Amino acid sequence: MSRASxxxxxxxxxxxxxxxxxxxxVAQMVKDIENPDDVNKQLERLGYNMGIxxxxxxxxxxxxxxxxxxxxxxxKIQSAFRMYLGVLPNVANWSPAGxxxxxxxxxxxxxxxxxxxxxLKSLRYCNIICGAIRGxxxxxxxxxxxxxxxxxLKGDSNTEIRxxxxxxxxxxxxxxxx
Amino acid sequence: MVxxxxxxxxxxxxxxxNYDHNVPKIETEKTFSYPLDIKLQCENKKVIVEFGQRDxxxxxxxxxxxxxxxxxxxxxxxxxxxxxxxxxxENYPINIKFGRAKMTTNEKIFLASMFYPLFAIAxxxxxxxxxxxxxxxEADTFKLHCFQTLTGVKMMxxxxxxxxxxxxxxxxxxxIYADYALKNPFYSLEMPIRCELFDxxxxxxxxxxxxxxxxxxxFVARVAYSPEKTIFHVIRCAS
Numbered sequence: 388m389s390r391a392s393x394x395x396x397x398x399x400x401x402x403x404x405x406x407x408x409x410x411x412x413v414a415q416m417v418k419d420i421e422n423p424d425d426v427n428k429q430l431e432r433l434g435y436n437m438g439i440x441x442x443x444x445x446x447x448x449x450x451x452x453x454x455x456x457x458x459x460x461x462x463k464i465q466s467a468f469r470m471y472l473g474v475l476p477n478v479a480n481w482s483p484a485g486x487x488x489x490x491x492x493x494x495x496x497x498x499x500x501x502x503x504x505x506x507l508k509s510l511r512y513c514n515i516i517c518g519a520i521r522g523x524x525x526x527x528x529x530x531x532x533x534x535x536x537x538x539x540l541k542g543d544s545n546t547e548i549r550x551x552x553x554x555x556x557x558x559x560x561x562x563x564x565x
Numbered sequence: 566m567v568x569x570x571x572x573x574x575x576x577x578x579x580x581x582x583n584y585d586h587n588v589p590k591i592e593t594e595k596t597f598s599y600p601l602d603i604k605l606q607c608e609n610k611k612v613i614v615e616f617g618q619r620d621x622x623x624x625x626x627x628x629x630x631x632x633x634x635x636x637x638x639x640x641x642x643x644x645x646x647x648x649x650x651x652x653x654x655e656n657y658p659i660n661i662k663f664g665r666a667k668m669t670t671n672e673k674i675f676l677a678s679m680f681y682p683l684f685a686i687a688x689x690x691x692x693x694x695x696x697x698x699x700x701x702x703e704a705d706t707f708k709l710h711c712f713q714t715l716t717g718v719k720m721m722x723x724x725x726x727x728x729x730x731x732x733x734x735x736x737x738x739x740x741i742y743a744d745y746a747l748k749n750p751f752y753s754l755e756m757p758i759r760c761e762l763f764d765x766x767x768x769x770x771x772x773x774x775x776x777x778x779x780x781x782x783x784f785v786a787r788v789a790y791s792p793e794k795t796i797f798h799v800i801r802c803a804s
Contacts, residue, residue: 439754444743446715447736453715526716561576561717562685562698 402496434518442523576717580677592664599657
């Protein structure tokens with residue numbers, strides 16, 4: 388719906404606000420939950436809970452239909468990245484079976500002003516994105532796994548988020564749908 | 566041009582939102598002499614008119630009050646039984662108020678969960694594979710429009726059969742749901758929607774549709790009246 392997407396554009400906020408808010412959230416979590424692995428888990432859960440709500444917003448505003456293959460899904464998530472983070476990642480590194488792919492982000496607004504201290508090398512700072520992808524896809528009956536392969540915060544040249552298709556949640560599909 | 570109500574049913578079939586909009590209130594009050602020429606009956610713990618339709622009192626109407634005393638179930642609020650009062654000749658002339666039965670919240674929840682399997686059956690009955698469920702259910706006094714999102718939430722609008730622009734309305738309700746219910750951090754999924762912002766925005770959209778919906782697609786163009794916006798919307802209608 389063109390009207391909806393135009394309306395969406397009018398509500399842009401400065402990405403630094405997002406960067407800082409997210410930064411303070413992660414910093415607080417690191418303080419509260421000393422073990423970085425637990426922080427990773429919590430971030431993923433947080434993202435998951437965001438994803439299951441955000442997907443409705445995406446569907447309501449883009450008017451998109453059900454995905455029939457993973458390429459379709461990748462395209463839609465790519466446009467969701469643009470909508471919610473203002474970046475357009477590349478979709479690459481497809482597995483031969485076509486059930487796994489990566490999003491390559493050369494810039495990531497969440498990490499814009501961030502440097503990871505030595506003792507937090509195991510922290511997956513952007514894990515919230517993985518959770519959001521998993522939550523959103525679960526609501527449209529796709530079970531996937533998502534994790535970070537490369538991280539700019541750890542010296543890699545890009546941030547790479549891997550998505551692996553596990554199965555279609557057949558029994559959760561609403562009646563009268565595909 | 567009327568929209569009677571909006572219902573939202575969750576993925577698991579529970580009614581999470583309902584809103585009555587513009588339901589005409591029909592009440593008739595009349596003084597009767599003995600014997601009463603309207604046949605009344607007690608059904609589902611309510612006293613309803615069974616036979617003898619006249620003067621705006623229709624079969625199926627509910628007995629609201631006798632001599633100004635409200636009736637609950639088959640009892641007057643002062644404890645007397647309705648039928649005993651009506652059979653007693655000494656109580657006449659008697660003033661009785663009739664009206665259309667209002668749906669209780671329980672009945673609404675019941676009906677909403679009833680629609681859920683109907684929707685499923687319709688999709689199974691279909692001669693074509695992969696058919697959707699019921700999208701429009703038409704009766705002589707109303708049309709029920711149903712839109713199921715990819716995540717399984719159903720938005721339903723009960724409207725006058727001639728009301729146009731319901732497709733746009735359903736999409737708008739979905740947007741409002743995504744914005745004001747789901748983005749409210751204190752709203753938990755699958756629970757009834759009690760968000761004031763949601764109600765307010767929904768009412769605005771319903772009023773807009775009722776005012777302009779009968780003009781079909783020009784609806785979008787007319788809503789925003791500022792000149793620049795009008796141009797923007799007209800372009801969209803054309804595309």
